[in-house]
Amino acid sequence: MTLFPILDVPTAQTSLLLRRPPDEIPVPPAVSQRLAELFGEALTPAQAVQRILRDVRTRGDQAVRDWGQRLDGAAPDSLRVPPEELRQALAELPADLRAALQESADRVRTFYQRQPLTSWITNASGGTLGQWVRPIRRVGLYVPAGTAPLPSSVIMSAVPAQVAGVPEIVLAAPPARGTGRIAPVILAAAALLGIDEVYVMGGAQAVAALAYGTPSVPPVDKIFGPGNLFVTLAKREVYGLVGIDSLAGPTETLIIADDSARPDWVAADLLAQAEHDVLASAVLLTPSPRLAEAVRSQVLSQMQTLSRISILQTSLSQSSGAVLTRDLDEAAALANAFGAEHLCLSVADPWRLAEKITCAGGVFLGEHSCEVLGDYAAGPSHVMPTGGSARFSSPVNVWDFVKLISLVALDPQTAAQISRSAARLADAEGLDGHAAAARMRQ
Numbered sequence: 001m002t003l004f005p006i007l008d009v010p011t012a013q014t015s016l017l018l019r020r021p022p023d024e025i026p027v028p029p030a031v032s033q034r035l036a037e038l039f040g041e042a043l044t045p046a047q048a049v050q051r052i053l054r055d056v057r058t059r060g061d062q063a064v065r066d067w068g069q070r071l072d073g074a075a076p077d078s079l080r081v082p083p084e085e086l087r088q089a090l091a092e093l094p095a096d097l098r099a100a101l102q103e104s105a106d107r108v109r110t111f112y113q114r115q116p117l118t119s120w121i122t123n124a125s126g127g128t129l130g131q132w133v134r135p136i137r138r139v140g141l142y143v144p145a146g147t148a149p150l151p152s153s154v155i156m157s158a159v160p161a162q163v164a165g166v167p168e169i170v171l172a173a174p175p176a177r178g179t180g181r182i183a184p185v186i187l188a189a190a191a192l193l194g195i196d197e198v199y200v201m202g203g204a205q206a207v208a209a210l211a212y213g214t215p216s217v218p219p220v221d222k223i224f225g226p227g228n229l230f231v232t233l234a235k236r237e238v239y240g241l242v243g244i245d246s247l248a249g250p251t252e253t254l255i256i257a258d259d260s261a262r263p264d265w266v267a268a269d270l271l272a273q274a275e276h277d278v279l280a281s282a283v284l285l286t287p288s289p290r291l292a293e294a295v296r297s298q299v300l301s302q303m304q305t306l307s308r309i310s311i312l313q314t315s316l317s318q319s320s321g322a323v324l325t326r327d328l329d330e331a332a333a334l335a336n337a338f339g340a341e342h343l344c345l346s347v348a349d350p351w352r353l354a355e356k357i358t359c360a361g362g363v364f365l366g367e368h369s370c371e372v373l374g375d376y377a378a379g380p381s382h383v384m385p386t387g388g389s390a391r392f393s394s395p396v397n398v399w400d401f402v403k404l405i406s407l408v409a410l411d412p413q414t415a416a417q418i419s420r421s422a423a424r425l426a427d428a429e430g431l432d433g434h435a436a437a438a439r440m441r442q
């Protein structure tokens with residue numbers, strides 16, 4: 001397969017820019033082969049996830065440990081991380097890394113503290129009506145760590161939860177391969193934020209334990225956090241029993257660039273996201289064939305210097321490439337239809353182009369607003385919807401961690417007044433019990 005192909009729009013619309021729900025995403029042969037080895041028969045990722053969920057629901061902690069052993073190469077001694085391990089991870093964190101986590105957390109906190117979250121009460125339409133904002137009681141935050149531990153994801157989910165006032169915040173992360181223990185940098189990030197309930201479990205088995213509960217993992221009310229295809233499918237599967245933030249699956253980045261863009265920077269930004277996952281997608285939309293060629297050549301040379309080259313070889317050939325558009329307007333229209341997790345505008349006038357954008361998880365304006373800075377430190381959470389779900393959901397934010405409660409407190413006059421309409425509507429619906437209760441207030 002060609003690495004980072006340059007395509008015309010019709011070809012891209014049937015490949016790179018084609019939207020599929022997570023259970024229809026074609027997976028590379030190596031993933032299918034691993035599933036066949038694990039389960040002894042050819043299963044799709046969705047079928048594998050359903051089996052793991054069912055097993056955890058039935059067998060609880062032992063199933064979580066068994067899947068940890070099979071998928072992550074070791075079962076933890078106990079699923080809950082002891083508080084001393086969290087304290088020790090923070091104490092042993094290098095000072096510069098602690099400062100970087102702190103700066104990131106401070107900027108994310110400042111950003112979310114600006115998000116309005118206000119209860120309100122009014123007497124304007126008769127009686128007292130309003131909306132109370134109440135935090136969700138207990139949330140589970142998934143922290144990805146299968147191919148790389150992501151302490152930044154601790155900050156990006158936990159800080160908005162804290163700003164919303166969630167009283168119980170728990171974390172789950174897979175162990176570093178073959179150790180049965182979570183990478184210390186993730187534990188340190190949790191400790192830095194004052195989170196002390198952390199479980200060693202990854203993938204679908206973690207989502208299952210958080211949703212159904214096990215003897216050692218009390219269930220949560222809503223599951224947050226990004227993850228690979230298995231995590232995303234599991235979250236979608238348990239939705240309804242618990243809430244979920246969004247389908248924040250394998251990373252996607254879409255860059256619209258014109259001749260003003262630096263090909264080496266554009267290539268670096270594409271590679272930065274394509275290295276996340278074999279299913280990650282990094283796409284350039286440009287009206288400039290010259291830029292497309294220059295970016296492709298930079299992608300091919302820069303990738304040789306990166307340690308995750310084997311992931312890149314798959315992601316760059318399966319779900320990444322450049323698309324030649326007629327002009328920037330066509331690029332914007334394609335981007336809106338695609339609804340990418342990240343949309344970067346590396347063009348001469350990014351604010352002007354941004355006015356045409358109606359659908360994306362996050363928009364990054366200008367070549368200095370590279371997505372990597374958003375991944376770590378700009379302010380908005382990097383947990384964003386993928387797979388086109390930006391058409392109907394948003395990046396993780398404070399509202400995700402609260403619920404609204406409607407408030408109705410009617411005085412006798414208002415009750416008498418509206419009971420006439422209520423009774424008439426109840427008659428029309430044939431619900432005479434409703435009509436009778438309403439007429440008693442007339």
Ligand SMILES: NC(=O)c1ccc[n+]([C@@H]2O[C@H](COP(=O)([O-])OP(=O)(O)OC[C@H]3O[C@@H](n4cnc5c(N)ncnc54)[C@H](O)[C@@H]3O)[C@@H](O)[C@H]2O)c1
Nearest residue numbers: 144145146147174202203226227228248250251276383384
């Ligand atoms: N959309 C977002 O906001 C966002 C943010 C950060 C990261 N991400 C994505 O998070 C993901 C991180 O992926 P990761 O794999 O490194 O870590 P991960 O923690 O998401 O997944 C690792 C787990 O997947 C499970 N798993 C792996 N192979 C399996 C198989 N064959 N069958 C069943 N389960 C299996 C294992 O249980 C393992 O513990 C990437 O896709 C990245 O792009 C997305």
Ligand SMILES: N[C@H](CO)Cc1c[nH]c[nH+]1
Nearest residue numbers: 150152153251252375382
């Ligand atoms: N790009 C990811 C969101 O899709 C977030 C991330 C975390 N660490 C590095 N990057």
Ligand SMILES: [Zn+2]
Nearest residue numbers: 272273276375
């Ligand atoms: Zn990233």
